[in-house]
Amino acid sequence: MTPLQAQQLLDNAECVASADTVQAVINRLASEIAGKLAADLPLVLAVMGGAVVFAGQLLPRLNFPLEFDYLHVTRYRGKTQGGAVEWRVLPGQNVAGRSVLVLDDILDEGETLAAIRDKLHDMGAARVWSAVLTNKDNGLTKPIQADFVGLEVPNRYVFGCGMDAYGLWRNLPAIYALKDK
Ligand SMILES: O=P(O)(O)OC[C@H]1O[C@H](OP(=O)(O)OP(=O)(O)O)[C@H](O)[C@@H]1O
Numbered sequence: 001m002t003p004l005q006a007q008q009l010l011d012n013a014e015c016v017a018s019a020d021t022v023q024a025v026i027n028r029l030a031s032e033i034a035g036k037l038a039a040d041l042p043l044v045l046a047v048m049g050g051a052v053v054f055a056g057q058l059l060p061r062l063n064f065p066l067e068f069d070y071l072h073v074t075r076y077r078g079k080t081q082g083g084a085v086e087w088r089v090l091p092g093q094n095v096a097g098r099s100v101l102v103l104d105d106i107l108d109e110g111e112t113l114a115a116i117r118d119k120l121h122d123m124g125a126a127r128v129w130s131a132v133l134t135n136k137d138n139g140l141t142k143p144i145q146a147d148f149v150g151l152e153v154p155n156r157y158v159f160g161c162g163m164d165a166y167g168l169w170r171n172l173p174a175i176y177a178l179k180d181k
Pocket residue numbers: 047048049050051073074075076077078082104105106107108109110111112113164
């Protein structure tokens with residue numbers, strides 16, 4: 001995709017959550033998470049690469065001790081339809097016996113987060129929590145619900161705030177929906 005095509009993708013998209021809305025949502029999530037996990041010394045795991053913006057903005061708002069690490073799993077790989085879950089970086093061995101909080105940008109069909117939860121349980125996590133910046137309102141019965149949900153987004157392909165469209169635009173501070181084809 002050329003820079004001009006990438007700009008047109010954004011120009012034709014619809015903003016579904018402003019940058020201010022996203023900031024307010026992350027503030028709320030930080031206080032909800034603190035209410036449940038402040039005394040647990042949790043291991044917080046960002047799901048690369050989509051969670052990078054969410055994690056980067058949430059972590060400084062969590063005012064309690066925690067450990068941070070990451071895992072990398074992918075199933076969209078720059079496309080707008082998901083495929084098989086592919087592990088690129090497994091969680092570290094430090095999950096055993098821990099209260100683990102998984103951070104991700106979006107819960108769409110739920111396959112990714114369910115696979116992560118199962119892997120963490122297999123590795124001996126004492127409790128697996130999850131926080132997602134967005135939950136797609138797609139009417140599906142999902143294999144997992146997140147414990148902490150920022151925003152509901154419509155049943156369209158969304159991008160910005162860590163979420164990519166064709167590999168691009170994770171850097172946007174607001175959330176947009178691709179124009180319907
Ligand atoms: O609920 P699901 O339908 O499983 O989709 C959600 C997952 O899809 C995206 O990752 P992606 O596969 O695009 O990986 P990436 O962020 O590394 O590109 C997103 O970051 C979530 O991890």
